[in-house]
Amino acid sequence: MRFLPFLLFLCLLLTACGGGGKSATIRMKDMRYVAQEVQAQAGKSVTLRVFNEDGYAHAFDVDGLDIHVQLEAKERREFIIPSLAPGRYPFYCSTPGHQMAGMEGVLVVEP
Numbered sequence: 001m002r003f004l005p006f007l008l009f010l011c012l013l014l015t016a017c018g019g020g021g022k023s024a025t026i027r028m029k030d031m032r033y034v035a036q037e038v039q040a041q042a043g044k045s046v047t048l049r050v051f052n053e054d055g056y057a058h059a060f061d062v063d064g065l066d067i068h069v070q071l072e073a074k075e076r077r078e079f080i081i082p083s084l085a086p087g088r089y090p091f092y093c094s095t096p097g098h099q100m101a102g103m104e105g106v107l108v109v110e111p
């Protein structure tokens with residue numbers, strides 16, 4: 001039972017970390033972003049979960065947040081952004097031809 005205080009502490013820590021932030025899921029499917037507009041709140045940490053549901057690779061690019069990553073088929077990635085300034089952050093897939101085919105969206109951060 002001597003681990004109990006540690007476990008309680010861990011629970012509190014996880015609650016504290018998880019309580020303030022919000023998460024947003026961005027799914028890629030059939031050569032597009034399933035939700036083309038994703039909302040977040042300014043000044044709070046946001047966890048962006050990006051999931052490539054397609055059977056081929058995509059990219060996830062947000063110039064305004066300096067995010068540029070490749071996602072293999074069925075790959076998931078998570079980005080924790082400590083604090084966002086209000087505004088619109090367009091995202092797109094930089095794999096050649098994909099943005100032209102409609103792979104773009106925007107992260108809207110409300111004040």
Ligand SMILES: [Cu+2]
Binds near residue numbers: 057093095099
């Ligand atoms: Cu793509």
